[in-house]
């Protein structure tokens with residue numbers, strides 16, 4: 263039987279642009295139909311912006327790479343119209359176990375906070391993730407939305423101009439040129455766009471290799487995350503076992519630096535390693551095996567004139583903490599509403615520089631977290647290993663040491679503290695988690711939830727406060743969402759948005775980040791906040 | 800609790816404490832002693848808890864008088 267990642271999802275088809283006398287100009291071209299390029303395309307098309315996605319391939323991710331998707335990306339996917347199938351298919355888990363040497367040192371329950379529509383995270387193969395995104399593209403196409411994916415269209419050269427870019431595209435039937443007002447490069451960690459434009463990609467490459475294997479087995483391991491430091495079956499290294507849907511299990515085995523990658527990848531070498539880990543009597547089948555060298559790097563700037571970089575093309579992290587695809591989705595979430603306003607002439611082009619600032623802030627936070635995890639998992643010196651082992655030995659006996667154990671800190675959205683788009687916090691001593699720059703935490707509202715009500719436009723959220731039904735300022739309309747703490751009997755809304763205050767008014771951006779907040783409505787202040795949030799103050 | 804690291808004598812029975820410290824290492828190999836020291840350090844650091852104090856302690860242990868000031 264063919265795996266879904268072996269079947270063309272968007273096979274090559276000749277397009278009339280290939281036969282045009284002069285290069286056709288498109289509004290937005292996205293390079294790469296990976297998770298990030300597809301998300302960018304869907305959001306643009308949903309807002310009515312014409313978009314063409316080009317990919318040199320015609321299939322979803324070969325094998326599963328990303329498996330862990332966090333709450334914030336799931337909330338973003340809800341707005342893109344494909345969160346539900348992912349949550350339905352995905353595996354949810356809360357319990358993790360940590361092993362050191364030949365014994366379990368402790369276990370933990372993540373006990374996710376109540377009052378969110380979406381779970382803290384799900385495990386789902388990247389190929390399903392991409393399949394559901396492609397399905398959503400097709401659904402949008404059926405509704406007449408201006409989006410297409412051109413399979414086996416490989417971008418071979420890029421010419422940049424002040425107000426457009428020109429692409430040379432190779433197809434199975436020869437090459438053609440295409441112009442675009444804007445180009446979004448989502449062409450992955452090895453980004454040819456980055457190379458073609460001669461741009462930097464700096465950071466750390468960790469001197470370590472990991473064998474990543476997805477195996478299909480009928481095993482009665484529970485739905486938990488198991489992490490081993492220095493286990494007998496992989497002496498001096500680490501290992502991870504994690505469940506995915508369809509009886510597929512993710513196994514990561516750290517291999518060390520000085521290895522022959524091609525040799526290690528061969529089934530005759532992989533299978534004995536897995537048997538040593540799983541036990542001789544467990545029957546399994548290899549679905550996918552790969553070897554990775556992890557790195558933490560980013561571009562110095564994500565915007566270069568009319569070319570915008572997002573996802574792995576802009577930044578790369580080691581996968582401990584599941585931050586790659588998760589953070590890439592927050593890139594396009596940040597970018598697309600800004601790009602749309604700039605294209606409509608409602609915001610100055612400089613608004614796009616805030617994409618640079620905000621998402622570089624996010625990338626640095628992710629790189630910091632995953633570098634720290636990597637340093638814990640792979641101690642770089644004799645003394646760092648002594649300290650690491652001391653933490654693990656203590657964690658078996660004393661609770662205090664457990665927070666120091668770092669096998670990956672799971673991805674949470676970053677707060678854009680200090681962003682030029684934020685207005686100063688005017689809800690004095692309000693809850694820190696909803697300060698300007700934060701992504702709005704969800705809250706239950708009777709039989710629904712808060713986030714779906716925010717949608718993807720500017721919102722004036724009033725909680726037990728007066729305010730106009732809408733404000734129009736500088737070409738932007740902010741629609742009011744009037745709530746009361748009484749709408750949520752669990753009091754999560756009050757705790758998350760008001761704290762000790764009796765009322766609150768929030769200006770919320772289309773990406774559901776807080777732009778401004780005060781205890782009550784003030785017309786002058788909120789008009790200024792809207793202008794500031796679109797780069798006009 | 801003050802947020803300044805104590806760098807004046809503060810242990811009651813300094814000689815006894817020092818003897819306890821040596822006794823704890825008695826009979827350990829170098830590797831076991833290193834591991835023990837690391838565990839002891841973490842236990843003490845957790846007891847202090849205060850990040851500002853821990854920072855000053857890290858600087859004081861480096862014997863670098865300029866960093867001690869910061």
Ligand SMILES: Cc1cc2nc3c(=O)[nH]c(=O)nc-3n(C[C@H](O)[C@H](O)[C@H](O)COP(=O)(O)OP(=O)(O)OC[C@H]3O[C@@H](n4cnc5c(N)ncnc54)[C@H](O)[C@@H]3O)c2cc1C
Pocket residue numbers: 293294295296297298299316317318319327328329330331388415416417418448449450451453454455474554572573574575581583584585586587588589590
């Ligand atoms: C072992 C492993 C485990 C991971 N686990 C997680 C996890 O649990 N959670 C998580 O969030 N992330 C995880 N990641 C990271 C995640 O896989 C990536 O962050 C994600 O795939 C990035 O998506 P992207 O769209 O930016 O790039 P990609 O998925 O790399 O897509 C790039 C696309 O661009 C296309 N392309 C490239 N060049 C051209 C060209 N010249 N012309 C046209 N098209 C081109 C490619 O065909 C490809 O489709 C993991 C990664 C690895 C390796």
